[in-house]
Amino acid sequence: MASSTRERIVTATSELIRRYGYNGTSLSQVSKAAPATIGSIYHFFPGGKEALAVAVIESTGSVYRQLFESIVAEADDPAAAFSHFFDQAGQLLIETDYIDPCPIGTIAREVASTSEPIRRVADAVFDSWVEAASDFLVHSGAQPSEAHDLATLFVTMTEGGFILSRTKRSIEPLLAVARATNPLVASAISAGSPTGRARLDARVNR
Amino acid sequence: MASSTRERIVTATSELIRRYGYNGTSLSQVSKAAPATIGSIYHFFPGGKEALAVAVIESTGSVYRQLFESIVAEADDPAAAFSHFFDQAGQLLIETDYIDPCPIGTIAREVASTSEPIRRVADAVFDSWVEAASDFLVHSGAQPSEAHDLATLFVTMTEGGFILSRTKRSIEPLLAVARATNPLVASAISAGSPTGRARLDARVNR
DNA sequence: CAGCTGCTAGAACGATCACTCTAGCCGGGC
DNA sequence: GCCCGGCTAGAGTGATCGTTCTAGCAGCTG
Numbered sequence: 318m319a320s321s322t323r324e325r326i327v328t329a330t331s332e333l334i335r336r337y338g339y340n341g342t343s344l345s346q347v348s349k350a351a352p353a354t355i356g357s358i359y360h361f362f363p364g365g366k367e368a369l370a371v372a373v374i375e376s377t378g379s380v381y382r383q384l385f386e387s388i389v390a391e392a393d394d395p396a397a398a399f400s401h402f403f404d405q406a407g408q409l410l411i412e413t414d415y416i417d418p419c420p421i422g423t424i425a426r427e428v429a430s431t432s433e434p435i436r437r438v439a440d441a442v443f444d445s446w447v448e449a450a451s452d453f454l455v456h457s458g459a460q461p462s463e464a465h466d467l468a469t470l471f472v473t474m475t476e477g478g479f480i481l482s483r484t485k486r487s488i489e490p491l492l493a494v495a496r497a498t499n500p501l502v503a504s505a506i507s508a509g510s511p512t513g514r515a516r517l518d519a520r521v522n523r
Numbered sequence: 524m525a526s527s528t529r530e531r532i533v534t535a536t537s538e539l540i541r542r543y544g545y546n547g548t549s550l551s552q553v554s555k556a557a558p559a560t561i562g563s564i565y566h567f568f569p570g571g572k573e574a575l576a577v578a579v580i581e582s583t584g585s586v587y588r589q590l591f592e593s594i595v596a597e598a599d600d601p602a603a604a605f606s607h608f609f610d611q612a613g614q615l616l617i618e619t620d621y622i623d624p625c626p627i628g629t630i631a632r633e634v635a636s637t638s639e640p641i642r643r644v645a646d647a648v649f650d651s652w653v654e655a656a657s658d659f660l661v662h663s664g665a666q667p668s669e670a671h672d673l674a675t676l677f678v679t680m681t682e683g684g685f686i687l688s689r690t691k692r693s694i695e696p697l698l699a700v701a702r703a704t705n706p707l708v709a710s711a712i713s714a715g716s717p718t719g720r721a722r723l724d725a726r727v728n729r
Numbered sequence: 730c731a732g733c734t735g736c737t738a739g740a741a742c743g744a745t746c747a748c749t750c751t752a753g754c755c756g757g758g759c
Numbered sequence: 760g761c762c763c764g765g766c767t768a769g770a771g772t773g774a775t776c777g778t779t780c781t782a783g784c785a786g787c788t789g
Binding site (some may be wrong): 570 | 768769774
Binding site for chain 2 (some may be wrong): 336337338339340341351399415416417422423425426427428429430431432434436439440443444446465466467469475476477478480481483484486487489490493494497500501504521
């Protein structure tokens with residue numbers, strides 16, 4: 318409650334960026350949507366628009382990492398956890414009328430060449446996602462190097478799937494990604510752990 | 524030569540968008556970079572900035588489709604064709620100092636909610652890429668439905684890989700994607716064609 | 730009640746935006 | 760030699776951008 322104005326500003330900015338992109342979102346829009354005056358925005362973010370974007374990236378980054386971890390925590394098997402994540406992302410797209418689910422990819426793509434602070438924080442968030450997914454895969458029995466590759470692929474497919482599904486206004490691309498995920502995860506885990514292999518081969522072939 | 528001014532405008536706009544995004548690119552920048560006066564830009568593109576973006580998407584879309592087809596045409600085996608494509612994309616990133624290789628994904632993500640004409644043409648380009656990759660996979664022996672899924676995944680990984688590699692300023696994510704491609708393609712082809720299976724299993728396991 | 734601090738309020742600045750408009754250049758057909 | 764249409768040229772419009780600045784509000788502390 319004490320910092321609710323700050324939170325409102327970050328939340329409103331995140332939603333506006335998801336709709337209109339970084340350069341397409343103005344501080345006057347943020348001021349109206351938050352609601353908060355321009356003075357308040359610069360009070361909490363003396364660094365201006367760039368600092369605000371950094372805050373949005375950090376906030377979204379940790380929210381999504383927690384979302385991922387809560388999904389995998391309650392999944393009964395590793396391969397299903399990933400496709401469940403994609404299914405849930407697709408559901409979110411439908412509910413929000415295909416607003417971009419992830420402001421980070423948008424901001425990164427727009428300003429990776431012009432704002433080094435933003436580029437760096439976006440890179441750190443992507444890394445943390447890769448690490449979270451990789452840890453989960455290793456814990457499920459995959460070899461570390463293969464887990465890292467697959468985790469990178471997972472983040473790549475997430476961002477790419479968002480682009481395609483948002484552009485097509487259909488979750489079909491995300492569903493295709495989800496379908497491809499199962500055998501990938503199963504094969505990585507079975508390669509690393511013979512006990513896992515039998516369990517997952519059974520699942521894939523059922 | 525007759526339409527060289529128009530071509531210069533489209534080329535310059537494409538490069539600026541790859542660096543600064545759609546909303547981050549102004550017509551005065553285009554005018555300076557082309558070079559061409561504002562009057563010339565509006566002469567060739569009476570629809571203004573939006574029409575110019577549509578032209579950029581169409582042009583880039585066909586260039587990339589041709590690039591993909593030329594790469595797969597000279598590849599000796601289907602699985603290698605895809606990873607060769609990713610390798611080449613990574614090389615391009617290094618050469619251009621990690622400028623975004625694809626203006627379409629950037630534009631689509633920025634304005635999919637605000638410009639229906641742009642959204643539609645970007646969607647058509649993505650579809651044509653999926654179709655090109657799918658046709659190639661079917662021709663190589665994959666089942667049509669599986670080929671379509673895999674082709675969608677391929678475009679998804681391309682766009683997602685661009686985001687991650689550009690943000691990280693490293694081609695490592697693209698290389699991880701390329702490594703994952705081989706077994707995916709091989710398994711799709713072997714499932715559809717027994718003759719293909721033997722050939723590709725040999726390759727994957729070597 | 731006084732004084733301080735954290736926050737809000739909104740006018741103002743110069744720059745730049747997408748876009749319009751009129752004037753003029755220039756080369757090929759009569 | 761003259762005209763005419765494709766193209767260029769660039770000043771000008773109103774709006775909006777990110778940012779700065781000063782003034783004042785509300786709610787604690789003493």
